[in-house]
Amino acid sequence: MKRKIVQIIAFGYSNAHLLNFKGGKIYQGKWKRFCNPGLNCYSCPAAGFACPLGALQAVNGSMEFQFSFYVVGVLLAFGVLLGRAVCGWLCPFGLIQELIHRIPSPKLKLKKIFLYLKYLVLVVFVFMLPITATNYMGMGKPAFCQYICPAGTLQGGIPLLGTHEELRQTIGALFSLKMTILLLTIVGCVLIYRFFCRTLCPLGAIYGIMNKISLCHLEVDGYQCINCGKCKNVCKMEVAPVREPDSAECIRCGACAQICPQNAIHVGKPFRQTKWLTKKDKQCRDAKEAE
Amino acid sequence: MSNRTKCFARMVIAVIACVFIVYGTARGELEIVLNKAVNICLECIGLG
Numbered sequence: 001m002k003r004k005i006v007q008i009i010a011f012g013y014s015n016a017h018l019l020n021f022k023g024g025k026i027y028q029g030k031w032k033r034f035c036n037p038g039l040n041c042y043s044c045p046a047a048g049f050a051c052p053l054g055a056l057q058a059v060n061g062s063m064e065f066q067f068s069f070y071v072v073g074v075l076l077a078f079g080v081l082l083g084r085a086v087c088g089w090l091c092p093f094g095l096i097q098e099l100i101h102r103i104p105s106p107k108l109k110l111k112k113i114f115l116y117l118k119y120l121v122l123v124v125f126v127f128m129l130p131i132t133a134t135n136y137m138g139m140g141k142p143a144f145c146q147y148i149c150p151a152g153t154l155q156g157g158i159p160l161l162g163t164h165e166e167l168r169q170t171i172g173a174l175f176s177l178k179m180t181i182l183l184l185t186i187v188g189c190v191l192i193y194r195f196f197c198r199t200l201c202p203l204g205a206i207y208g209i210m211n212k213i214s215l216c217h218l219e220v221d222g223y224q225c226i227n228c229g230k231c232k233n234v235c236k237m238e239v240a241p242v243r244e245p246d247s248a249e250c251i252r253c254g255a256c257a258q259i260c261p262q263n264a265i266h267v268g269k270p271f272r273q274t275k276w277l278t279k280k281d282k283q284c285r286d287a288k289e290a291e
Numbered sequence: 292m293s294n295r296t297k298c299f300a301r302m303v304i305a306v307i308a309c310v311f312i313v314y315g316t317a318r319g320e321l322e323i324v325l326n327k328a329v330n331i332c333l334e335c336i337g338l339g
């Protein structure tokens with residue numbers, strides 16, 4: 001419940017300019033030079049900040065620069081502080097996917113191999129193509145936005161095309177491709193929890209790598225854990241928190257901490273260390289308990 | 292990764308992040324971001 005409230009507040013501050021939907025305008029104020037921590041399209045009429053992925057590709061593909069120190073610095077800062085807690089608590093498109101997953105249907109598990117796809121998308125579509133596929137002026141296009149991003153289609157494409165006749169007249173094959181990806185994403189999210197986050201989102205890939213060292217992390221007290229497996233079973237991201245508390249897939253949602261009967265898991269305690277029990281430690285603990 | 296290594300890595304990356312943000316800001320990247328973000332991005336909406 002606490003997480004949902006934070007997610008709704010984060011959604012609200014990211015998309016505060018709701019009145020813009022009426023005329024199909026987008027917010028043009030100075031705050032748009034700052035990046036949102038999560039995925040939120042800057043072409044959405046309500047968006048108040050820049051999308052970090054869009055901003056990264058814009059600078060990487062610009063005439064002046066081929067690498068954005070500013071956006072990479074912002075992502076490293078969010079990553080080192082929060083890691084994928086950004087996904088679990090602050091990302092507007094993460095919340096949208098969680099809501100879609102509530103639609104009643106059979107729920108499926110994701111094959112592990114698909115988790116690696118997002119790293120490929122990050123390297124090829126966010127870094128390589130905007131820098132290498134340039135026009136005669138040396139400008140590259142934001143390939144992830146152009147060919148993949150369902151957040152752009154949902155938050156920017158649909159409301160803007162709905163309100164602008166002149167834009168509707170230019171719809172072509174690219175829009176059909178992006179609508180198909182959006183529909184597949186929606187169906188995927190109905191069936192599989194956070195389907196897009198886990199398979200395709202380059203931002204999730206970046207924060208996932210940062211999970212290994214982020215200040216906000218998962219703390220497992222091996223002395224308390226009785227290996228009941230409840231934490232693993234409750235995790236919708238299919239993480240085993242006792243075995244891999246720093247997993248790139250953990251969004252720090254806290255569900256495992258809540259369900260643990262031993263109170264052995266904690267989220268966001270930066271300075272405590274995960275304790276691992278050896279077999280001998282466990283025997284000692286059991287002996288003590290028996291006394 | 293031990294806790295010490297993690298702490299060290301955190302500090303190094305935090306410093307790198309700050310240096311990157313300051314350097315990127317100083318060389319005018321914010322204006323490129325702003326310019327892109329305040330105009331409708333045709334690629335984002337599926338027309339570009």
Ligand code: SF4
Pocket residue numbers: 039040041042043051052053054055142144145146149150151152153156334335336
């Ligand atoms: S299309 Fe996607 S990646 Fe591009 S700016 Fe919009 S939300 Fe960000």
Ligand code: SF4
Pocket residue numbers: 038039086087088091092093094095196197198201202203204205
């Ligand atoms: S993986 Fe991407 S879309 Fe999902 S919550 Fe994280 S930043 Fe948002």
Ligand code: SF4
Pocket residue numbers: 218234235236237238239240241249250251252253254255256257267
């Ligand atoms: S349930 Fe635990 S392991 Fe799974 S995503 Fe949430 S915090 Fe991470």
